[in-house]
Amino acid sequence: MRRALMVARARNGCIGRDNKLPWYLPNDLKYFKQVTFGKPVVMGRKTWESLKGPLPGRTNIVISRQPDYVAEGARVVESLDAALLLADQIAVIDGSEEVIVMGGAEIYRLALPQMERLYITEVHADVDGDAFFPELPAGQWLEQAREDFSAEGPNPYDYSFVVYRRR
Numbered sequence: 001m002r003r004a005l006m007v008a009r010a011r012n013g014c015i016g017r018d019n020k021l022p023w024y025l026p027n028d029l030k031y032f033k034q035v036t037f038g039k040p041v042v043m044g045r046k047t048w049e050s051l052k053g054p055l056p057g058r059t060n061i062v063i064s065r066q067p068d069y070v071a072e073g074a075r076v077v078e079s080l081d082a083a084l085l086l087a088d089q090i091a092v093i094d095g096s097e098e099v100i101v102m103g104g105a106e107i108y109r110l111a112l113p114q115m116e117r118l119y120i121t122e123v124h125a126d127v128d129g130d131a132f133f134p135e136l137p138a139g140q141w142l143e144q145a146r147e148d149f150s151a152e153g154p155n156p157y158d159y160s161f162v163v164y165r166r167r
């Protein structure tokens with residue numbers, strides 16, 4: 001099972017502010033849905049709480065150290081390893097070839113060494129916030145695809161959809 005991570009990251013690494021996304025980029029939300037639909041998605045408890053509810057069409061897996069944490073419409077597990085194991089099993093049952101780790105900062109940091117593919121939306125701006133994506137270790141990742149877009153309409157920043165695979 002391929003393990004992938006998906007993130008939208010500003011030029012300065014910012015990915016969040018006050019447990020929310022630090023921007024409204026509707027084209028990125030559409031892209032996120034397109035890539036993740038039908039696949040198990042793994043997230044930290046704080047990212048789960050930032051959502052309005054479970055993401056439809058995807059098994060939502062939430063990581064928390066709280067043994068009695070309840071997330072309605074999601075599966076709760078106690079570690080990243082347990083989340084990835086469960087996600088692999090669900091992907092096999094659902095006929096999906098990929099599982100997606102979808103944040104936030106704590107979970108990205110833990111998961112990065114285990115990922116084979118990264119879907120990164122590069123937001124071409126420095127943005128204020130309190131959650132950051134780690135630097136990609138040099139030499140480990142190969143850019144496989146890139147699409148560049150200019151700010152327009154409701155999308156306030158230039159951005160690129162970039163796919164990396166592990167070398």
Ligand SMILES: NC(=O)c1ccc[n+]([C@@H]2O[C@H](COP(=O)([O-])OP(=O)(O)OC[C@H]3O[C@@H](n4cnc5c(N)ncnc54)[C@H](OP(=O)(O)O)[C@@H]3O)[C@@H](O)[C@H]2O)c1
Nearest residue numbers: 008016019020021044045046047064065103104105106107
């Ligand atoms: N730009 C993007 O693409 C993107 C994507 C996702 C999220 N975000 C943003 O990222 C921010 C949230 O990130 P965050 O780092 O604050 O939180 P997070 O990674 O979503 O969740 C952190 C929580 O995960 C659980 N956790 C972390 N490490 C664990 C471990 N080793 N074992 C078991 N449980 C563990 C803990 O839950 P308990 O406290 O319950 O134990 C911890 O409080 C928000 O601003 C959100 O909007 C941005």
